[in-house]
Amino acid sequence: MTAPQFNSWQTVHDEVLRRIHAREWPPGCAIPNEADLATEFGCARATVNRALRVLAEAGLLDRRRRAGTRVALHPVRKATLSIPLISAEVVARGLRHGYTLLVRSEARPPAPVRAQLGTGARPLLHLIALHTADAAPYVFEDRWVNTAVVPGIRDVDLTQETANAWLVANAPFTHGDIAFSAAAATGAEATHLGCRPGSALFIVERTTWNGPAPITLVRLAYAPSYRMQTAI
Amino acid sequence: MTAPQFNSWQTVHDEVLRRIHAREWPPGCAIPNEADLATEFGCARATVNRALRVLAEAGLLDRRRRAGTRVALHPVRKATLSIPLISAEVVARGLRHGYTLLVRSEARPPAPVRAQLGTGARPLLHLIALHTADAAPYVFEDRWVNTAVVPGIRDVDLTQETANAWLVANAPFTHGDIAFSAAAATGAEATHLGCRPGSALFIVERTTWNGPAPITLVRLAYAPSYRMQTAI
DNA sequence: ATCGGCAATATGTATGCACATATAACCCCT
């Protein structure tokens, strides 16, 4: 009669997960309420609550007040990708990170950049740089910085420090958006990444804001064969 | 002397976030311990704990027992992308989802597929299909299914139901991995996606397991101009 | 001076209770 004890939210979490995977609670199935589970597992309701909350955040359970908890019909799996500094990303692969500033100017941005940032026709700081990993080209970076919001960046020696490193340390953003796509290498990208123009490149475009003020828009073109990978 | 009340973990969360953004607590800064914050905010330590835990999960705080809590030096922002069924993705864009099975066979997979799935030279179910959105080509899907693990799929009419829809309903996976990259369109991809061979395509490759047993490997080639976007 | 063990401390978590809140389900009235 030694019913197994589930006295930590982790063990409850794992047991519920097991029942879902074992289809003891198939998709769409309503599961017992927290109070009953707490009794069954011999723990407090708060413990069950935490376990179920974590599973709901992972997309495996649907919870609604009064309606109860049920196993998600279409478990919308969520992939979480961390967005490190490129230097950290390179170092994490055991390679040496290099960085060369190719262009630094203040210019009126083209229409798509203006539209995305909403800064109108004012000149912005335009930076183009190349990141390398153990001397091999890694990422071609094309960035626009809203100097009206971060004027301090004008006084930074961006040949020594990457714009991104300076920005994360000095102009933290409150929110942003990120988009992933594929594009044919432009002439400049091909030259610096050591591939043929038209090669398929993995593109990351990121825009960040500090409250209502747009800070920066960056387009990263990764060298061919780059893969962004994560567990689900 | 009505000090503002922070009596819910959300308000505490927001206040701490504000202090981080306002650089009252700059990157690397050690913040007061939970007990002190609870006193300051006039709430229970558990409330502060939850607020800080959420911020730590978001990558904005680093927490270690005994060492305390500090503001992350390099806030590793995490982008969470949900991976819905393609049909749901299309419908969410307000378009009609279409699906055509192009090839269905049982064949010995090529070496890369064998390596990724670890199924050796045994024949697997090979499916090639095209997803459309309002009649425009959307995704070219190339999938291998381990029939040893999900034999039931042999009896399914996969011209009517997508393999993925059947699999999520009948062969839930415990874990998997997903990779994003860019590749030049192959001949078949170009034909069905209505683009030129060599066009840059956004590629998603996903492998899923049920415990130790590999279930399926799928390669999705999105039509040109596809962007995968999310907030950070 | 160095190493190993011990204690102090901050976070992590379980519990029992209370109350808040959303909402499904019921009842009543017309």
Next chain:
DNA sequence: AGGGGTTATATGTGCATACATATTGCCGAT
């Protein structure tokens, strides 16, 4: 039968307390 208001219920959250656990840093022994 239909519609609107009320109630019951499951989840969401807060609090006080207690104990667990990982570390840091101190202290003492060698």
